[in-house]
Amino acid sequence: QKEVEQNSGPLSVPEGAIASLNCTYSDRVSQSFFWYRQYSGKSPELIMSIYSNGDKEDGRFTAQLNKASQYVSLLIRDSQPSDSATYLCAVPSSNTGKLIFGQGTTLQVKP
């Protein structure tokens, strides 16, 4: 089992819809969870950090964390074509302290 798993996609949604991106992790004691957005040819950009169970909202983005089920998700409301990118989930390893990245989910928002 990979330490951090994401569906590679592509996930295609129409403009204005809600995009739901999921990530599962194997380290039960992980305490922090990060979502990065990466446009093609660019570097990853941190868009959300979440540390406790429940939801965290920032504008059109909502991160949801469920530690019991070991998954974290990212919801993008009112999706825009400019949201088309690869979204990377990252979780620090409690053993090594390294930040472990998933393979990323490619999101396509169609006008």
Next chain:
Amino acid sequence: KAGVTQTPRYLIKTRGQQVTLSCSPISGHRSVSWYQQTPGQGLQFLFEYFSETQRNKGNFPGRFSGRQFSNSRSEMNVSTLELGDSALYLCASSLDANPNQPQHFGDGTRLSIL
């Protein structure tokens, strides 16, 4: 506040040469991590430095090395370049060695090996 600065942005080398990449972290950040990103392998961790000490190392051959200076700036070096080293090399900084601190990436150095 200025972000993470990586130089150079683009580099073309030939097999067998060596290369040095530079990273200046966000002001006040003392931890620097390096990653290699290729289309097939995704983001691969190279190493992490804090207070001029290597704290973590990924599964890369000894040709890949790095260091950190007292001002937290970091360099990575790749010797005896191979075609497979062509990649985007990313540097990320965080406030300190706490793994729960978010990392912020620079724009990367795109290395092409001919």
